Amino acid sequence: MSILILLLLILIFAFVAWMVYRSFKTSVRYSIPKGTQIYGDLISEGKVLRSSRYALTGKPDKVVMSGRQVIPYEYKTTDSDRPREGHMLQMGVYFIILEEMYPDKIIPYGVLRYREQAFRIDNTPRIKSAVLEIAKQIRGNYGVPVRNHTNSGKCYKCSFKEGCVQSLIR
Numbered sequence: 001m002s003i004l005i006l007l008l009l010i011l012i013f014a015f016v017a018w019m020v021y022r023s024f025k026t027s028v029r030y031s032i033p034k035g036t037q038i039y040g041d042l043i044s045e046g047k048v049l050r051s052s053r054y055a056l057t058g059k060p061d062k063v064v065m066s067g068r069q070v071i072p073y074e075y076k077t078t079d080s081d082r083p084r085e086g087h088m089l090q091m092g093v094y095f096i097i098l099e100e101m102y103p104d105k106i107i108p109y110g111v112l113r114y115r116e117q118a119f120r121i122d123n124t125p126r127i128k129s130a131v132l133e134i135a136k137q138i139r140g141n142y143g144v145p146v147r148n149h150t151n152s153g154k155c156y157k158c159s160f161k162e163g164c165v166q167s168l169i170r
């Protein structure tokens with residue numbers, strides 16, 4: 001066997017090993033919810049989920065029910081090596097909405113998936129308070145967040161649009 005073929009085989013082996021390692025690394029960092037999908041693009045026809053108590057809306061990519069657990073799942077086409085703050089808040093909005101929709105179920109965590117890896121976001125009082133505090137600031141418009149865009153599509157998808165005094169879709 002020539003040295004070139006040997007080198008090529010080593011390269012192929014290294015590539016396959018790297019792919020296996022990467023898929024393993026991804027799979028151990030989160031658990032894709034198993035169970036019955038109760039919400040998602042294909043079965044919900046774009047229906048927006050709402051919390052009437054807090055006037056929040058959201059559209060998770062998927063919601064799975066497994067026994068007493070309800071797990072939201074959000075997919076981002078970008079990549080990130082850690083959960084981004086805005087995406088965690090978005091997950092917090094889903095927690096609040098789903099807790100209101102399913103008062104007899106448990107929403108222990110959500111899955112935030114980026115292109116290369118995914119993360120488990122725990123449903124904690126802290127994340128929900130942060131969401132409610134930001135919602136309050138937006139609604140009150142205490143000079144805090146001022147809209148920094150003119151894109152009505154952003155407002156359409158935004159979880160705070162119901163109570164936002166700066167929304168472009170009213």
Ligand code: SF4
Nearest residue numbers: 147155158161164167
């Ligand atoms: S509704 Fe529009 S302006 Fe208001 S917070 Fe959402 S994206 Fe910003």
